[in-house]
Amino acid sequence: MKKVIDAAASLRERKKARTREAIIDAALNLFERNGYDNTTIEDIAAAAEVSPRTFFRYFESKLDLIMTRTDSHADDFGPLLADRPAGESLLDALREVLLSQLDAQLDDPLVLREFQVMLSTPSLRTMAREHFYEEEAGLVSGVAAHLGLDEDDLASHVIGAMIAGALWATVNRWVAEGAERDRIMPMLDEAFSILAKGLAQPAVPSSG
Amino acid sequence: MKKVIDAAASLRERKKARTREAIIDAALNLFERNGYDNTTIEDIAAAAEVSPRTFFRYFESKLDLIMTRTDSHADDFGPLLADRPAGESLLDALREVLLSQLDAQLDDPLVLREFQVMLSTPSLRTMAREHFYEEEAGLVSGVAAHLGLDEDDLASHVIGAMIAGALWATVNRWVAEGAERDRIMPMLDEAFSILAKGLAQPAVPSSG
DNA sequence: TACAATCTGTCAGTTGACTGTCATAAGTCA
């Protein structure tokens, strides 16, 4: 799964891969320093030492540059959820799915960096969130299947949205607190516990 | 609160108000027909029978046109929540706050129309959602205050996000099902019931 | 009516995303 440059590929392929990475790297640097909106494609091209025209040979748009990578992280929850054993509770199933997803993603150091850029740049944050919530559609069908509900049922949507919201909030807090790898699962477990108990109970004491 | 043109204002003021409404109306028509992204300011100006330059005298940007109105709907939950009596449960408090908000907003026929345009245009939908979730910040502090939690506490954020997600999902379903005024509260109550019970329970049977 | 304040259209111009075209440079392969 890791997208390291393949040494066995042809020279041409390796060059392309390197150019691509150079553009992404340059873009991330500029986004981090000046923000996404204040960075022009010309800036990115100059920093990556390619022509602006070449930028567009690698990416459809500035947005595409950042979304392509985000896309690749989004290996949909829905089908994975649906595949879990029937006896398992929804939240247990979700936890397992999440665990395997995270393992795969946190190995790539660029993921975290991009995530941090995204969360700190409002316009990117919006897009990241939107993208994150696109998962919700898959989540909703997974939830519906798991619980034996209809997909059009309000309950499926509400539950999907609750879960997605809780996950988004947790990941954000995690990044805000420094994004230490071994903190993410405990935090997710706290979120799961709140999701499980519901809000009818009195306050959940902070266990962290 | 209603933004009808004030007959007592000067001719000049009334004209301005009318021009403003004409621009908004023209924009909404075009957005509905062709989508937000396929509508240029020139189109809007032409349809509203003003010059493009004049458009910018009324709105900072195309985005501003739609966001200004959305902004005005966002009378923040946070403070309102904090004001509820201490004995009341979080969800009861929320229900009351929501009820009063909805009463005020659903009187304006443009609100629903704009909402429908927003939800059906992906790029606007993103922004609407983002905007909706900005409420979450207020919600989080309201939740924290109500439950006696710290605002930095993960639980506050997770609970706020769960609620915001549930509300968003509910409103969306409501609009998708035709946005009948007397359907919204029952649907919200179903959402509240799910929020209250939590996800540890087996499936919630559809009560609608 | 006449003057002042304000609104609007016209027009010219900037910026930045994005595309087409063509010549050249570099990689591939016989």
Next chain:
DNA sequence: TGACTTATGACAGTCAACTGACAGATTGTA
């Protein structure tokens, strides 16, 4: 090496958002 394919840069150009400046029309007011 030489012919073929592909990547790149240079350049010109489109499109749409957005701004500044000015002149003419409209409204408020004395």
